[in-house]
Structure formats: C-alpha cells, structure tokens
Amino acid sequence: MHSSASLLQRQKLSMVTSPQLIESIRLLQLAHAELHQYVEQELDKNPLLEAASNDSGPVGDVPSIFGADQRTGADGNDVDGLTRAGSPERLGQWKSTRNTTNNPTGSRPALDEFAAFTETLHDHVARQIALTAFTPQERLIAGELAAHLEDTGYLQVNLLELASSLNVREADVERVLETLQQFDPSGIFARTLSECLEIQLRQRDRFDPAMAALVANLKMVARRDFQALKQHCGVDEDDLLDMLREIRALDPKPGDRFQSGEPQSIIPDVLVLPSPAGGWQVELDPDTLPKVLINQTYFAEVSRLTVQGSKDQAFLNECLQNANWLIRSLDQRAKTILKVAVEIVRQQDAFLQHGVDHLRPLSLRTVADAINVHESTVSRVTSNKYMLTPRGVFELKYFFTVAIASSQGGDAHSAEAVRHRIKAIIAVESPDDVLSDEGIVVRLKETGIDVARRTVTKYREAMNIPSSVQRRREKRLGV
Template identity: 80%
Template sequence: MQSSASLLQRQKQSMIASPQLIESIRLLQLAHTELHQYVGQEIAKNPLLELAPSEEGPSGDDWSIPGEDPDIGVREKDFDKPTSGEAPERFMQSKSTGNTANAPPGAGNAVDNFSVSAETLHDHVARQIALTAFTSPERLIAGQLAAHLEDTGYLNVSLVELASSLNVRADDVERVLGILQHFDPPGLFAQTLSECLEIQLRQRDRFDPAMAALVGNLEMLARRDFQALKQHCGVDEEDLLDMLHEIRALDPKPGNQFHTGRPECVMPDVWVMPSPGGGWQIELDPNTLPKLLINHTYFAEVSRAAVQNSKDQAFLNECLQNANWLIRSLDQRANTILKVATEIVRQQEAFLEHGVSHLKPLNLRTVADAINVHESTVSRVTSNKYMLTPRGVFELKYFFTVAIASCEGGDAHSAEAVRHRIKAIIAGESLADVLSDDDIAVRLKETGIDVARRTVTKYREAMNIPSSVQRRREKRLWLDGDQGSAA
C-alpha cells in the first residue's frame, strides 16, 4: 500500500481560556488579604479605578458601576426565614468577635492608639543586665549572649565560637552565662530542654539525684515508659508521680510569656447567624470585600483631550474595559462564595444546631451540583475562606468530610463526627474499663457506625491519643497517686 499526501479540512470546537478568564478563576481562590493586594495593584495601574468611600458614596452621575448593584458590598440571603437588618450587629456583639463592621468610623483603633506596647523578652533581659553588677568585659559578654536569645528563651549560639569572636576565654563566657541563667523568669538562657528544666528545678531547690535522672531521660517520659523511669530514678510509683507533677508545673518555653509580636487573627469571609424567626441568615463580611468605583467624569474629560490621539484613546478604552471586567469579576466572586456558603449551611444545618457529632459527610460534587457549578470552582472558593458560626470560626473545607457507612442502612456518618465519637468514648473510660481499638470499633457499631479497627487506630493516632496499654498504665499511676495524696 502506497502512502500519499493530501489536504484535508476539518472543523472542531475547542475552549481556549482567555487571559481574563484565567484571572477570574484566580480571583476565586484568593484570600481576602491577597484580594485587597491585587485590587490595590489594579488601582495603581488603572487611572479610572478608585476605592469607594467608607461612608456613603458620592451622589450624582459621576460614579457608576456596571451591573445592578451600586457597589461590591454585603449581599444578604436568608436560609428558610427572613430576618431583620439588626441581626448582624446583635450577633457580633453577643459573640464578642471584635469585628468593628458596625462600629463608628475610627472606633476600632481607639484602644490600639492609646495602649502601651507590651514588654518584650529582650527588653526584660536588657533591664536585668543593666541592674546587675557586671564589669565592662562581662557586660559586653552578657549583651552578646542576650542578642542570641530566642523568643522562646533558649540560647542559640556556641559558647566556644562566641568566646573566640569576642577574644575572651570560654570560662568567662560560661561564668557570665551562669549569672544570666538566674534571671527572671526561671529557665532562660538554656540550650536544651533538659537544661531549661534543670535551671528551674535548681531555683526551687528540687534538683536531687532522682530528679536529675528523670530530667536526663525525658525520652522515656515522652514514651510513657514509667517502669524504666522508676528503675533509673530509684523511686517507687508514689515518688515518681510527685516528680511528674513537679515536671508538669515547669515552663518548657519561659520566653513565650512575653510579647513577641502582634497576634494574627482570622477574619471570616462569611457570617452565619440565627434568624429571629428560625432558620439561618448568611452574609458576606463587608470588610473582606473591596468596593470599587469607576470615575466616568475623569474618563470624559481625558477622552475630550485625547480625541486627536488614537493611542491615548485606545489606552483609555482599554482601562475602561479592564475596570468593568474587574468589577464584574468581583461581583461574580462574591455571589459564588455566597452560593457555596448557603449550600454548606443547608447541608450542615444539624451541625449548627447540635454540634460536631451531627456533622454530615459532604463532598465537592454535592455542593457543585446543587448550585450548578464545576467541582473545581467549589474547591477554589473553599480554599482559605472562613465562616463565622455560633459554634466558632471554621474553614469552609472543614465541612467537607468523607462518609463512614452506617450499620443499620441509614444515613452515613462523617469522619469528623466519628473522630469526635472516638474521643468521647475514650474520655469516659475508667481504670477497670480501658478499651482497645477493637472494643471501640464494637462500641461504634453498637451506635450504628460501621468502622474497622484499623480506622479507629488511624483516627486515634491522628488525635495524639495513646494506646490502651499506655492509657491503662497512666490511669493506674494517677489513681495510685490520688489515693496516696488522700491518705
């Protein structure tokens, strides 16, 4: 068979993602902080875009936004029942979330403006160094040691290298370090956890040979190997119990009690509030939504000046087109987040009313089919987005869990609810009834949850709960200690 060349014409359809479509998709997965940064960059590039005023917007026809809404702000949607506009304020005040959306302008920063900055660890140490009778060389060494102090209170430097860099003897550095280790709070300037605990015990005059053996074998304590600890320390169970109580009372990171920076807080993107007439009200947090306006007056003035220059006119038209696209994309992003959040609340209403034990199994496809979008859209929307509920702040992805089959053929159980049930079963154990993973699996089957023993083991280890052997040993140890204290 001979091959021959020929010309063929075929017609086919394909979808090509435009740059604007790619940007719209990227906007969906941006957190609100990243979104505000992106909008700020667009405002810097586009002279027609400006942020809307925080108070009432300007009147007249100078400002306009494409679409039906006057700005990209809060969209309200009721789930089952209508509610009044005062619900968000009542809810936020009752939950004490610290959100100042309903506060007067400038009220949110009033405390910050007048509050005194907290003392840091390094300030605290520097003040003690200044009050200590050091010689000039010793004060230099102390200052260098303090400069290498971590926020946790540990010293992160080699004493030999520090002595070499300062051209002093290593014995002098160790002597100054011994003085600094008596500073407040106890445990500062240690290089290891064992040394940190030793410093605190020495200041309490409790560092005897038995305690030294315990501090020197912390890995056994982490493994809960109490039999080996009793042998190494040369004590009985009662004395070991007292020693463990003393260890637990120590601070493994003494520097953490000082201010090391402004704490980070999570700002929810969605509010879920109970409606007075029943049901739930879902709203977007206005603080997470940038509000943009297009200045048509400026566009008209510049267009008249650039009417004779085709390049300038083309640039203005492009800016107007990009501004319209960005505002529509932000509006679509807000609507999509609200739709996804509304469907999550509809699916997880039992969780909002009764707690984590009633969390239903849910996947992306269920929500996507309900609101008629693709699964990838739901995945992007739920990334780095948070929901404020009467039960706390949760990431939207928290509500998506795998299903655990039911023994009775009823509704399946979510993995998170099963983990909560396992934790509750273990919390209710007694010394005479410490359950193995097989026993817990049987208990779960009695309540209608069909789960294998290996699944129980996996969930238990993920929650950092020790095995039944370790739990029984700990309960016996603590029980003997309580009886000895009572006697």
C-alpha cells in the same frame, strides 16, 4: 490505491480559554489578602481605576463590591464622576436574610481597640537586665546573650565564640549566663531540655541525686521504660511516679507563655449569625472585599483630548474594558462565595445548632449541583476562605468530610464527627478501664457508627492520641 490531496471544510465547536477567563478563575481561589494585593497591582496599571476611600459614602449605603452604575449623592446627582456597581438597592445581593434591627448602623466594633498590649519575652528579659546590678562589661555580655534568646526561652549560641567576638573570657560569659538563668520565667536561657528542667527543679529545691538521674535519662521517660528508670534513680515505683508527676508539672518551653511579635488573626470571609426570625444570616465580610471605582469623568476628559483611532484612544478603551472586566469579576466572585456559603450553612444547620457530633457528610459535588456550578468552582471558592459561626471560625473546607456508614440504618456520619466521638470516648476513660481500638469500635457501634478497627487506629494516630498501653500508663501518672 492512489493517494491524492483534497480540501475539506469542516465545522467544529471547541472551548477557547481566554486570558481574562483564566484570570477570573484565578480570582476565585485567592484569599482576601492576595485579592487585595492583586487589586492594588491593577490600580497601579490602570489610570481609570481608583480605590474607594472610607469617606466615600455612608456606611450603611456602601456595598462590599462595586459594579457599574452611578454613585449618587443625596440629591441623586453623580458624585465626582466616579462609577461603581452596587447601589443601595443591590446591597441585598451580598447577604442572605439580612436583618439590621439589632445593629441599625450596620457598623461593627473594631477589635483592635480592645486588644491589650502583650509583653514579649525579649521585652521581659530586657527589663530584668536593666534592674540587675551588672558591671558595664557584664551588661554588654547579658545583652548579647539576650539577643540570641529564642522565643521558646532557649539559648542557642556557642559561648566560646561569643566570648571571642566580645573579647572577654569564656568564664565571664558563663558567670553572666548563670545570673540570667535565675530570671523569670523559670527555665529560660537553658541550652537543652535537661538543663531547662534542672533550672526549674533547682529553684524549687527539688534537684536531688534521684531527680538528677531522672533528668539525665529523659529518653527513657519518653519510652516509658519505668523498670530501667527505677534502677537508674534508685527508687521504688511510688517514688518514681511522684518524680514523674513533678517533671510533667514543669514547663519545657518557658518562653511560649509570651507573645512573640504581633498577634496573627484570621479574618473570616463569611459571617454567619443567628437570625431573629429563625434560621441564619449569611453575609460576606465587607472588610475582605476590595472597593474599586471607575473614574468616568477622567475617561470623558481624556477621550475628548485624544484623536479617534489613535494609539492613545486604543489604550484608553483597553483600560476601560479591563476596568469593567475587573469589576464584573469581583462581583461574580462575591456572588459565588456567598452562594457556596449559603448552601454549606443549609447543609450543616444541625452542626451550627448542636456541635461537631451533628456534622453531616458533605461533598463538593453536592454543593456544586445545588447551586448549579462546576465542582472545581466549589473547590476553588473553599480554598483559603474562612467562615465565622457561633461555633467558631472554620475554613470552608472543614465542612466537607467523607461519610461513615451507620450501623442502625440511619443517616451516615461525617469523618470529623467520628473523630470527635473517638476523642470524647478516650477523654472519659479511667485508669482501670482503658479501651483498645477494638473496644472503641464496640462503643461506636453502640451509638450507631459502623467503623473498622483500622479506621479507628488511623483517626487516633492522626489526633496524636497514644495507644491503650501508653494511655494506661499516663492515667496512672494522673495526666
């Protein structure tokens, strides 16, 4: 057999992923904060792009995302030569069954205007230090100790090293610390959990020898080793149970009641509201969507001053092309998010009306097939996106759960609904009737849920619910 070289011409189809297509896909999975940061970077790079100002038009006429038609004034003329997509006629594409009869202006109250100032733990401590009769040296020590105070109320600092850095005696630091430990809230400036509980018990005049032995053996309390605790404390079972109730009434992290820094709030990407005509109104939150404009006047003026075919003209055309691509990508991103959100609301209508017990099993493929997109697109859209509903704020991925078969031949139940049902069954247990995991399986089957015991155990442990033996002990303690 002889080998020879030959030229063959063959036609082949293949999909080439362009850089812009990769960027469009990446935009889908960005959270709104990351999206705004990305758009800011594009605004810095592209001289033709501009951010829309808040006074760029009437509130009711400004859509959430801009595309590519002329912004017009009241007389229908172009305003400032700025181009955007999303004329008032296209505003409806960002909403589903939008009804503005209840809110004719389309505006929403600014929640920040109703937020009250919350005092932090360090502010609270600083105010008490200022009102305490310290000497100048003691006030300096108190300030240094307060600077090492954690948000939980605990003090994590070596007193000897602190005394050395301040050039004072360790006894002076300990004396100031004893004063600070009397501050409100009770238990702050403790260095360990045992010391925190001891401070609170001393202020209640309840730190007797038996209680001191109990506080010194918190590991036994955690293990619920009641027999050993009775021997260490020298009390009977009734007294021990009373002492444990007192311990559980204390605050192990007294600083947590204070706000640590600025409150972190979740801004939903999708708003779901009851419609006056029935059903649900689904729309995108305009605050999460960047507003971008193309300055056509600037493009025309610069084009007139550049030579055709020059590098400057090529750069300007590239900027215009990138600007149009960004606007189209933002437009497509908003449309896709809305489509996914509308389908989720349609699938989970029973949940919105009746609660978690009626959450349906839902997969990414089901939503993808319904809106005719790829399953990976739905996965990207639902990442780090949140929906505000009458039931609260939920991440879009919350609505996608696996199916649990029904024991009565009806519709399957979602895993989240089953977890909620398990939690509800355990919540109403009495000390004399604490159910094992097998008993919970029986109760679930009575309500039409067919689930294995190991599944109940897995869900229970995932919710940090102790076993039936531990729950029975806790019920006896009244917690």
